Amino acid sequence: MLELNYHHLRYFRAVAHDGNLTRTAERLNLSQSALSIQIKQLEERLGHALFERRGRQLFLTEAGRIALDHADTIFSAGEELVETLKETGRTRRAIRIGSLATLSRNFQIEFLRPILGRSDVDIILRSGSAGELLGALEGLNLDIVLLNQPPMAQATTPFIAQHIYQQRVSLVGRPSYGEPGAKLSDLLASHPVILPTLESGVRTQFEALATRLGVTPQVAAEVDDMAMMRLLAREGAGLAVLPPIVVKGELETGALVEFDALPGMIESFYAVTVKRRFPNPLIGPLLEPALERTIGT
Template sequence: MLNFKQLYYFWNVAKSGGVIRAAERLNLTPQTISGQLGELESALGTELFRRVGRRLELTAAGTLALTHADEIFQISNELETLLRNPQVGEELLFRVGVVDGVPKSVAHRLLRPALDLPEAVRLICHEDKPERLFGELAIHKLDLVIADRPLPRELGVKGYNHELGRSTVTFCAVPPLAARYQSDFPQGLSGAPFLLPGEGTSLRGALSHWLLKSQIHPHVIGEFDDTALLKAFGQAGLGIFPVPTVIAGEVAHQYGVTTLGCAEEAVVRYFAISQESRLKHPAVVAVRKAAKGGFFTQETPAKNTTADSKDLRG
C-alpha cells in the first residue's frame, strides 16, 4: 500500500522546487526528506526525480504522481474542513470549471446568481484548459463547465451544451490611441497596433474571421492566453484590444480605456456544459436563468464609454 507520508514529502519537494526548501517548509532535515523519497521510489519501482546539474526535475512518472498527489491532498484538505466545521456539510456544493479563454468578469457575472439562492451555497471554482475540465466533468468532479465553445464530440465525453448567450465584439484602447483610429472605423484599423487573445479561444476565432472578411490587416503587437494580462497591456497604451461587448462598458471603466466601435458580425457564444440534459442542480438552474433573463439581453455596442464602475479585473 502507498505510504502517504512519503507521498506528502514527495509532493512538498515537487512544489518547493528542491529537497532543502521542502525540509525548511516541513521543519525536517534534508537527509530525512531524501531518505523518505528514496524509499518511496524503491516501493514504486521507478524514479520520480532526475538530477539536472544542481536541480531536480520530475521524470514522466514523477509528473504523473504529482498530478494525482495534488488531487489527493486537495480532497484531504476539503475533508478536514468538513470535519472541523460540520455546518459546511449543510451547504450546497457547486463545483464549477471555467475554461481559461472565458474572461473572468464574464465568468463572475454568470456565476454570481448562484450565490443569491435561499440556501447556503459553497462555490468551488477551477480555471483550466477545456480538455482537462471536460475530463473532470465526465468523472463527476464538476457540476458544470463554463466554456466559450460547445463540448467537442471528438473528446468522447458525455455532456450537454446549454447555450447561455451570445455577444458581439467591441474594440478598446486608451483615449489617445482610440482617437487616432476611431474616425475611420473599422477600415482604419488596418495597420493599427493590436493585442489579440490566444489561439484556440472563441473570441480569437470570431475576430480572425471578421478581420479576414472585412479585409482589415492590423499590426499584431502581442497575443495573450490570459485575458487580464491582455487588458493590462491595453491599459498601458500598447495596442487596441477586443472584448465581448457585454463587458465592454465595465472594461472601459476599470482600465481607463475608450471603446472605438463594435464588430457586430463577430459573435462569441458562451455555454454551460453539464452531464444533465435537463438541468436539476439549483445553482446550475440559477446560472442559466440569470443569463437568459438579463446579462446577455442587455448587450449594447458601446462607443466612447468612459464611466465609473466597480473594479473586477480579468
C-alpha cells in the same frame, strides 16, 4: 496485492512540490536522513526512481511525474471528502473556480454575482491556460472552469460543458472615430482594428465577415487578452472587435462607443465541470442563473 504506504506518498509529494529535500525536512520537522529513507522506501515499493539530483536540486523522473499526478489526485480527493462530509456546523464553504487567463473580467464578475458578498462562501479564483485548468479540474483541484470554447471530448475524462452565456461582438472605439451607426464597411476601411488572435473563434468569424463585405482592414494589433484589447481601444489604437461586456464601464462613461454590432458574430462562454459523487453545492447557485439567461436569449 501490493499495498501503498500513504505516509511515504505524502512525504514524496511534499518534496516533489518543494524541489528541495532540506527545505521540506525543515518544514515537516524531520531530519533529512529520515525523509530520505521515506522516499527510498516508496521508490523500492514502486520499483522506480522518482527523483534525480542535479547539483543541490531534485528533479522528478518520468516515473516521479506520474507518481506526483496520482498523489495530487489522491490527497485532493481526501481534502474534498473532509470538506464534504464534515459536520454541518461548518459556517463557510470554499468554491474553487478556474478561468481562462484571457477571459473578460466583467463576464467573470457577472458569473460570480450570485455568491458575491455571501458570508458563508470563500471564493478561490485561479487563471491559466485551458489545458492547465482542465487538468486541475480533472485532479479535483478546481470545482468549475470558465472557458470561451468547449473542451474536446475525451474518453478518459468526460468533461461536462454547459453553454452559459453569449453576447454579440461589436466594433468598439473612441468617440472621435465617428458616429455610432456608421456604415460597417466604411468603418473597417477607414480605421485600423484590434483583433483577437488567429486561435480565437471570434477571429475566424471576423475574417469571414470581412470577406463578405469585400474589405481588407488594417490590423493595428492581434491580442489574446480581452483586458489588453480594452486598454488598446481606450488608448485609441483602433477599433476593437469584442463583446461589449468587456468594456461595460467605458461604454457607460462614454470613454468608448459601440459603433456597430457585427452581424452574425457572437462570443460564447462555457462552464465546465466533471461528474462527482459529492459535487460542490455552490455550483448550482452559480449555474442556474447563467443557464436561465442563456435559455431566455
